Amino acid sequence: MFKQYIGWKFTLISVAVVIIVTTIWFVNSLTEKIQQEETKKVAIWVEAYRELIHSSADANLNLIGEIVTNNTTIPMILTDDQGRIIDQNNFDSSLFIGKPGYLEEQLASFKKQHPPFILGVDANSNQYIYYGDSLILKQIRYYPYIQLLVVALFIGIVLFALSSTNRATQNQVWVGMAKETAHQLGTPLSSMEAWLEILKEKEESAPLANELAKDVNRLKLISDRFSKIGSVPNLEECNLVVQIDSMVNYIRKRAPQKVTITLQSAEKEVSAMISPPLFDWVVENLLKNALDAMEGKGSITVVIENHPAHITVDVTDTGKGIPKAFHDKIFNPGFSTKKRGWGLGLSLAKRIIQDYHKGRLSVKWSEVNKGTTFRIWLRK
Template sequence: MIQQWLNGKTVLFLVAVAIVTATIFYSQYLSRKIAADEKNKVEIWIEAQKTIVTATDQASFNLAAKISSENKEIPIIETDENDKINPGNCVNLDSNKIKTDSTYLRKKLKEFKHQHKPIVVPFTIGNKTIAVNKYYYGDSVLQQEVKYYPIVQLIVVGLFIVITVIAQKSAFNSTQNQLWAGMAKETAHQLGTPVTSLKGWVEVLRDITGTESMVTEIEKDVNRLELISDRFGKIGSQPHLEETNIILQVSNMVDYMKKRAGNKIDFIITKPQNEELTAMISPPLFDWVIENLLKNALDAMEGHGTITVQLHDNITQVIIEVTDTGKGIAKANLPNVFKPGFTTKKRGWGLGLTLTKRIVEQYHKGHIYIKYTELGKGTTFRIELNKG
């Protein structure tokens, strides 16, 4: 249970969360430390300002002026006790905006009020307070960078996770494709030898009197096996696409399935008025697609009902819709319909629709999906093939 839960993606996600959490806490620690240091610097700067005003000797004045000039990072606005701004004692702000924008200082003051409490300084002569000034200050560039660093870190980690997941998915798909191709080639290879042998035995039987009807039926089955072997061989390699009349191709497959479906199944095929509707396909593989969809429809109807095949001529696409009047598909099963191994039948590998999707989308660059389904009423599969 724990091993299933702790898969690669989960561990990666937990590591990313741990990194981001640690970064946020450490950034907050640094931010508090910098904030305390900056407040201390502002207090020293204020004391230097007081000394400049009240200095009685040149040495004290020079030292205070030097300390005051060293603040080149923290923006400060001086106001009186009623928050009236003293423009002459505002430091580390945009001097051009102070001259051109009459509201600039007031906006910055409002901003600073949200960032820090003001430092209130009474000016006294003897025991008498002659004035009370307030000093509002904002965050330095360093403080702002520390505050935004966790967000940047979160974005970087998020991108890292996305790239890693995409890479893993790509690697998985590549492995899966290699597995499909290998299985298909091996299947075609394994079928090739007995099919060739069976064809030889058919020729031997043909020379024996009284076996004519038997030979005909056996030959049909051998040809069918040869077709299956050819299909698997084409899946194992990049198939050759050729311009083909889709109407004729689909009609032939419908006729083939009609003979094997029984008299309780009605087949309806609707097509454009023009008798030719072409697209680039691999005929053997495309026949497999239509066959799989028709077999799927037959299984869903359990021996009676109607299968409707509609062909549409779109401007850039050839549309094929296969509709049955069967039992439909439950909504909970819709995401799994094209996944390997999924089947609602008692027998079967659950690979028919998976192969169908692979043939349509990977080899023919088309699209297949369930257009409509409702329990007890039926299902419509839709294929979209690009013209040319």
């Protein structure tokens, strides 16, 4: 499925590149032909103007005059031998009235675009005609780039809309699954609590009832976590050191004997606004993933650092590590490197930190066969 997606995406990009290159090549070829035609028109105009200057008084100038007056699109500037501007043609007067130096700037630009035509006035002096591209030629030259920009903007908006719609659909699925899970857990939990009360009435069953009560409370906590997905979380100011320490102790009791779990913090109190049940869920998920990665032996280190504007919690294990190509993909729903599991734990954890706590969850470091560090970043 993933390979098919990559292949489809690469094909789409390749087709788009071919279309863009072909469009630019065709337009450049077309503008070059139009530019050659405009050069011919200027040459004819210069020849007609030269004939008009040197013609006798009784010559028929109707055709020559029509050629000269019909040029209304190609801008031209007439200069003398010293480069002084004598006249101009086909400029919008509103562009240079009140703007000193405008014609000089255009003249400098024309000199870079085309070589001038020499207009001989007499045996001792010449005049030069410089010309630029017509407005139509400029529009044709830049049109494909503007078009491609508009198309790219449109595609970007469409992709953003599709991504937002897809994300909204995923959120609805997540919320629906979480609410339904909490609902399904509610009924057996109520029944188990009733049976616990009956067991507690018998003195010989008290030890068993106490142990069962712990598991029931654990199930109630899980149900409470699921019920909070999709609703506005109630953030409380909590001491992260105490909050994380309780979860570390819980996992430590259930970890293999050859696994050591330590918590490090330079301060005994690091306050942050969190939803305790949801934040515990994230920490628990990271610790359980670390245990799975180590396969029964190694160490897990949780480091809390209090910075001026933010707080970081790093969970580092000495497990098998994560290949670099998977660093971003492990947070996608359904993606898992383990043989069992649905691949939802890290995706849910990231959503809890990112959407509910306005923080970040990412892979800070990982190397195959050496270990991994997950980082939780929280604003103060």
